[in-house]
Amino acid sequence: MTPINPLTLFLAAIFTNNILLTNFLGLCPFLSISRERKSAMGMGAAVVFVMASTTVLNNWIYYKILLPFGLEHFRYIVFIVVIAAFVQLVEMTVERFFPALYFVLGIFLPLITVNCAIFGASLFMVIRGYDLVQSIAYGAGSGIGWWLAIMVVSAIREKLQKSATLPKGLEGPAITLIITGLLSLAFLAFSGMIRVQ
Amino acid sequence: MIKQLRSVVYMFLISLFFASLVSAVMFLNEKKIASNQALKLQRIILKVLDIAAEKNTADDQISRLFMERVKDIRVGDRILYVGYKEDGHTILGYAFPVGGPGFWGPIQGMVGVDPDATKVLGIAFYKHTETPGLGGRITEDWFSSQFNGLRLFPIEGDQKIFYLKPAGTTGAPNELDAITGATNTSSAVETFLNDELDYFLKELWTTVEERE
Amino acid sequence: MPNLPSKKEIFLTGLWKDNPVLRQVLGICSTLAVTNLMVNTLVMDAGLIFTVCLSSLTVSLLRKYTPMRIRMMVQTLIIASYVIIVDILIKAHMPDISEALGPYVALIITNCIIMGRCEAFARNNPPLASFLDGLGMSLGYSLVLIAIAFIREPLGFGTLLGIRVMPENFVQWTIMIMAPGAFFTLGILAWITKYFLPNAKNSEERT
Numbered sequence: 001m002t003p004i005n006p007l008t009l010f011l012a013a014i015f016t017n018n019i020l021l022t023n024f025l026g027l028c029p030f031l032s033i034s035r036e037r038k039s040a041m042g043m044g045a046a047v048v049f050v051m052a053s054t055t056v057l058n059n060w061i062y063y064k065i066l067l068p069f070g071l072e073h074f075r076y077i078v079f080i081v082v083i084a085a086f087v088q089l090v091e092m093t094v095e096r097f098f099p100a101l102y103f104v105l106g107i108f109l110p111l112i113t114v115n116c117a118i119f120g121a122s123l124f125m126v127i128r129g130y131d132l133v134q135s136i137a138y139g140a141g142s143g144i145g146w147w148l149a150i151m152v153v154s155a156i157r158e159k160l161q162k163s164a165t166l167p168k169g170l171e172g173p174a175i176t177l178i179i180t181g182l183l184s185l186a187f188l189a190f191s192g193m194i195r196v197q
Numbered sequence: 198m199i200k201q202l203r204s205v206v207y208m209f210l211i212s213l214f215f216a217s218l219v220s221a222v223m224f225l226n227e228k229k230i231a232s233n234q235a236l237k238l239q240r241i242i243l244k245v246l247d248i249a250a251e252k253n254t255a256d257d258q259i260s261r262l263f264m265e266r267v268k269d270i271r272v273g274d275r276i277l278y279v280g281y282k283e284d285g286h287t288i289l290g291y292a293f294p295v296g297g298p299g300f301w302g303p304i305q306g307m308v309g310v311d312p313d314a315t316k317v318l319g320i321a322f323y324k325h326t327e328t329p330g331l332g333g334r335i336t337e338d339w340f341s342s343q344f345n346g347l348r349l350f351p352i353e354g355d356q357k358i359f360y361l362k363p364a365g366t367t368g369a370p371n372e373l374d375a376i377t378g379a380t381n382t383s384s385a386v387e388t389f390l391n392d393e394l395d396y397f398l399k400e401l402w403t404t405v406e407e408r409e
Numbered sequence: 410m411p412n413l414p415s416k417k418e419i420f421l422t423g424l425w426k427d428n429p430v431l432r433q434v435l436g437i438c439s440t441l442a443v444t445n446l447m448v449n450t451l452v453m454d455a456g457l458i459f460t461v462c463l464s465s466l467t468v469s470l471l472r473k474y475t476p477m478r479i480r481m482m483v484q485t486l487i488i489a490s491y492v493i494i495v496d497i498l499i500k501a502h503m504p505d506i507s508e509a510l511g512p513y514v515a516l517i518i519t520n521c522i523i524m525g526r527c528e529a530f531a532r533n534n535p536p537l538a539s540f541l542d543g544l545g546m547s548l549g550y551s552l553v554l555i556a557i558a559f560i561r562e563p564l565g566f567g568t569l570l571g572i573r574v575m576p577e578n579f580v581q582w583t584i585m586i587m588a589p590g591a592f593f594t595l596g597i598l599a600w601i602t603k604y605f606l607p608n609a610k611n612s613e614e615r616t
Contacts, residue, residue: 016381017300022588027437028521073223073497074216076515077489084482113481116438116519123512127326128302169604173434174596181592188589191381204476211471211483215490222494226501233504326511331445331586336508378583 006137009130013141016191019117020149021184023124026117030150031176033111040154044147046109048140050090051118054083055139058122059132079122087113117146153179237323238307239263242292245309245319246280267292272401280309288312291405293397297389300381302326304335308394310349314402317347320390332382343373352395361387416541423545430553430595431602435521440554441591442513447570450558452506454551456495456514458544461523464488465531465543472532484527485518492518522546557594561585 019025026047033043058079066072091109094102112118121142125135156179160166166175239259248266266289268279278292290312296305304325309318319342322335334340347359348371361375361383375383414422429435439457443449467487468475475483496514500507507514517523526546531539562568565585567575584590 024438024441024588024591025516027441028435031434031437073493074219076493076496076518077486080485080489080518081482084485114519114521114524116516116521119519120512120516123515124302127512167600169600169602172599172603174600174603177592177596177599181589181596184592185584185589188587200476204479207474207476208479208482211486215486219490219493219497222497226497229501230497230504233501237504324508377581378587 006133009134010137010141013138014145014148015187018145018149018187019121019142020146021180021187023120025120026115026146029111029115030146030153030180031173033150033154035154036158037151037154040150043111044143044150046112047115047117047146048143050083050087050112051121051143051146052136052139054079054086054118055121055125055135055142056132057086058082059125059130059135062126075126076123080119083118083122084113117142149180149183152183236260239267241307241321241323242267242278242280242309245292245307245321246278246290247309247318248280248289272404275401277401277405290318293401295390295393295397297385297393299325299327299385300332300379304386304389306390308397310397314349314398314405316349317344320344322386327382328379331379332376334376334379335382335386340374340376347371349394349398351398352391357387357391358394359387359391416538419538420541420545423542423547423549424552425549426606428549428553428602429522429525429546430550431599432606433522433525434599435525436550437595439513439516439520440550440557440595441588442516443510444554444558444591444594445561445565445586447555447558447562448506449510450554452499452503452510453513453517454547454554456492456499456517457520457522457550458547459495460488460491460517461526461543461547462540463491464523465526465539466536468527468531469534469536469539475532480532481524481528484524484532488523488527489518522550553598557591557598560594561590565590 013019017023020027020030029043033039061078061082062072062075066075066078071078087109091102094109121139125138130138153176157176160175170178236256236259240254243259243262243266246267248262254262265285266281266283268281270277270279272293275293280289280292281287282289290309291314292307292309294305295308296303298304302325304322304327306320306322306324308320310316311318321341325333325335327333327335344359349358352358357371359371359373362372364374364377366372367374375387423429427433430437430440436457439453443453464484464487468484471483492515495517496507499510499514526539526543530542534542559569562570563574564582567573567579567581582590585594
């Protein structure tokens with residue numbers, strides 16, 4: 001188990017080891033949702049919740065069930081199924097008890113299941129040997145980091161849409177990738193800020 | 198009801214089939230994976246003790262050399278590998294595993310020291326999850342061979358056994374080139390490896406000295 | 410049933426017209442992560458081709474039996490199983506590369522291309538067509554990745570497949586090996602593609 005302070009882990013997951021800007025995870029939904037800030041907001045919130053919860057859940061399952069029974073090499077399947085099932089459960093609960101919230105968030109939930117960042121977070125959690133508290137810090141931090149990135153990029157895109165005319169080829173994925181690249185470059189500046197480990 | 202039951206049964210059957218398939222592949226390859234790990238460790242130990250540095254030495258030769266020239270002993274919480282010269286009883290050096298947190302995840306390496314633990318014979322990093330092509334370059338020869346001949350001494354105060362500096366700014370013999378573009382991995386390695394070397398000298402070495 | 414495109418058409422569409430990375434914008438994560446070294450790229454490509462083709466084939470073979478409601482879970486199970494198999498095989502026979510690729514082999518499971526093809530094509534089409542569709546798509550993906558690695562490795566390291574290709578006094582563009590370089594290279598490639606093939610949505614015509 002790595003002896004890192006959960007708070008440091010949390011901050012690092014947002015800034016220095018941003019799961020999207022450094023580890024390239026969660027890009028597919030990112031590129032399609034980041035067109036406007038409202039959707040980005042909704043998706044981001046959903047991602048934070050699901051990522052934090054499933055990282056912790058998978059941590060418990062891995063150390064309490066898979067390892068003791070020698071089933072570690074099924075962890076990929078188990079993690080994915082847990083994530084899919086969790087998202088399904090959340091979708092049903094929100095639809096039944098918080099219909100207003102469902103109206104805003106609902107459409108994003110199925111998209112989250114294939115967000116590689118969520119699965120990736122669980123994978124890294126195992127590779128780096130985090131314990132339960134560290135998993136919450138890491139999962140929540142990564143989710144917030146992802147949310148931060150998508151908010152910034154969508155804000156820039158909205159502004160660009162209104163005030164600039166892009167060359168034909170740049171619209172859509174090309175400009176988003178370049179903006180994200182610049183953001184990734186900017187976040188590199190954080191690398192001295194936090195001593196992760 | 199029937200529909201749901203059917204779904205459950207189907208899911209169960211499919212899971213069973215694929216779980217068996219995966220288990221079968223795992224079973225067939227288990228031995229190879231385990232022997233890959235063992236061989237890799239043997240290769241690394243031989244390398245840091247400077248016994249057989251060539252990359253394309255055959256697997257069985259490696260095993261043979263390892264059996265003849267290396268013995269392992271338990272010291273404290275680690276396993277120490279004692280390397281012998283060709284005569285079979287003069288000690289060539291000691292190798293011990295080191296590990297610590299890298300930028301992405303834990304890094305594991307092996308350090309070889311001379312019989313008096315005054316200098317490093319060689320080091321090698323063999324397990325890590327750093328960025329391929331960046332932090333991952335700690336496994337490359339140019340990086341690890343910098344440690345050959347490094348002078349060892351127990352740390353007092355702020356001084357470190359070695360420093361990793363940006364390439365081109367090194368001066369003193371214990372200042373080594375960091376990996377360009379991988380500042381985080383480099384500083385992580387500098388931190389934990391210094392600590393590990395210090396730990397070896399202060400805690401484990403005394404036990405070894407008593408034994409020999 | 411509308412006219413099914415010929416097998417040859419199905420295969421070729423994935424290569425360029427409906428290229429999964431540049432047109433459908435899928436599978437980006439691994440595209441950026443492994444392309445700083447050509448050798449890693451090639452192994453990743455092989456892993457993906459294997460997984461996509463077999464997954465599409467299997468999903469297609471089972472399409473008449475799989476209950477609608479659980480089809481996504483079944484697809485995920487199938488994909489995950491093949492990926493685990495690929496992972497085991499690489500670990501056993503190419504241990505050094507397995508180390509280098511790290512978690513990115515496992516991440517093939519969430520590579521949107523595979524799930525995308527299963528959902529969009531394989532579950533509604535016969536096995537051979539699905540296999541070809543998968544093959545076309547994965548080769549299209551591979552070509553893009555190779556193109557990117559072709560730019561990133563020489564500029565960032567001065568080598569290609571470990572062999573030095575740039576002159577001795579070439580100053581490495583380290584940014585090319587790091588995250589921003591990956592984003593920029595793919596972005597520019599996407600730009601060029603869009604410029605030469607401006608009509609966006611070709612996917613609707615196919616299924």
